Amino acid sequence: MVDAYFARDPIRIVVELHSEDHFRFKFWRARIAESPPTEMSPVIGDILHNLRSALDLMACDAVRLAGKSDKGTYFPFSNTAAELPEQIRRKNFDRAGSRAVRLLKQIRPHRNGNEGLRALHDLSNQDKHQMVVPVAWGGRLDLSGLMPDADPKTFNEIKNWSSRLEDGSIVVGTPLDYGPPVGAIVKADYFLLLFYPETGAGNEMVHFLDELCRVVENILKLFSGEADEISS
Incomplete structure (x- = not known):
């Protein structure tokens, strides 16, 4: 789904003429012909829900192994280690x-602990109230032959640009006689980001979801390997 989206060339950085107060200069603007498909959101939500549910089911299994009722049992998260x-x-x-509690504390399911695990919790909660929508992000402009006389510092700052993209977002502003001509397309790297509104931060979607799967898988393996100790 992600590869198919980018195969349609939905995002471009276009050099455009801009006039203001009798001055003319150029803006490199993001032009988004197609936003990330909305059908991605339910898929993301299902992945997050399934991973979160796997942890809750593991918590219930651990309680049953200890010979107790699993009613009302969930995998615990907290804001801080103290909580x-x-x-x-x-x-x-x-x-x-x-034994199970000690293992849980080693996992550190709280902020400034296991950040991936905490992100899963936050994103899963966000998805309960509104869909988790991936946002377009751009970075690393290909400046080959476009700014040959730029000083190294400026060149590297522009080349290593990275930002959330919306249609019309300004990437770079230059004098009219500098850089690529009006109408030029500047190549860049594009990807989709899972965005956290509370912090303004985020992670590249595909790799991050893959990492969350590994985090949960490792936790399940950890508790599975200690099943005999938990049940004793």
């Missing part, structure tokens, strides 16, 4: 016993 013990009690994970 984790309270969340362990509130989510009834303490029923799994001391």
Whole structure:
């Protein structure tokens, strides 16, 4: 789905003429012919929900292995390490016993702990209230032959540009007689970002979802390997 989207060449950086107060200069603007497909959002939501559910099911399994009722049991998350013990009690994970609780604390499911795990929690909660929508992002302009006389610092700053893109976003502004001509297309790298409105940060979608899958898989393997200890 992502490859098919970018194969349609939906985003370009175009050099455009701009006039203001009798001055004329050039803007390199992002032109988005097609926004990221809306059908990506339900797929992303399903992935996040399934990963989050896998952790809750694992928590229930751990409690049952300890011979306790799994009613009301969920995998606990907290904002800080200090708040984790309270969340362990509130989510009834303490029923799994001391060994399981020690393993959980090693995983550090809180901010400034396991950031991937915490991101899964935040994105999953976000998806309950509104769809997680990937946003277009651009970076690393291909300046081959476009700015041969630019000083190295300016050249590298422009080349290594990176920003969220909307139609009409200004990437670079230059004098009229500098750089590529009006109408030129400047090549760049484009990708989709999972965006966190609260922080303004985000991660490249495909690689990040893959990383979340690995994080959850490793946690499941960790607890599976300790099943005998938890049940004893």
